Amino acid sequence: MTMDMGDPRAERLEMVQRQIVARGITDPLVVSAMRTVPRHEFVPEELRDLAYDDRPLPIGRGQTISQPYIVALMTELAELKGEESVLEVGTGSGYQAAVLAEIAARVYTIELVEPLLRAAAATLVRLHYRNVFPRLGDGSLGWKEMAPFDAILVTAAAARRIPKELLDQLADGGRLVAPVGGEVQTLSVVRRRGKAFERRDVTAVRFVPLLGAAE
């Protein structure tokens, strides 16, 4: 396969087949969202020919856009149907927010690093994602004014435990998907049932560290 950006859509469809469907992502809404969002628009210009590769890519400031499969997996674990209000912690490039926005009603996303937030917000506006609400700030504390959330995705790893502030902002029945750990991290899903929180560990992952007050 040639890797020049002659036909990003063809590359994207092939990426979804080989990296997403072949590895067991079955939710049709997730597969469709991954086929729709132009990942190459969210990576730095000089890396566009790598946009559909099976890997994370640097987006500046020591941060990365996650591997496509991990974006799809986290989205599937959020169990979205269409009416949800979702919080993302760690906007980065804005790509995961766009994938979520293809499915959910509203996506609130918080980023700590100002230049990244600005670039992501500009990309999301350019691509007409009107249901994504990006904000500069410390997402480890959540976004209290907009809570509760039906789903929360944390795209940076909490070293020891998921911040209590985030669990508090989860709606009853809601799902929180987050990597937890230092060197070795586990992608975990927490489901809220009233006052109880049921945690399930899914797979080993590697994310940049979550910073901020709750850490």
Ligand code: SAH
């Ligand atoms: N979801 C992103 C990838 C995120 S990489 C994408 O689709 O491209 C993790 C991001 O989390 C980085 O941009 C980092 O700056 C940000 N981050 C780390 N700690 C944070 C915090 N406490 N609040 C908000 N963002 C944070």
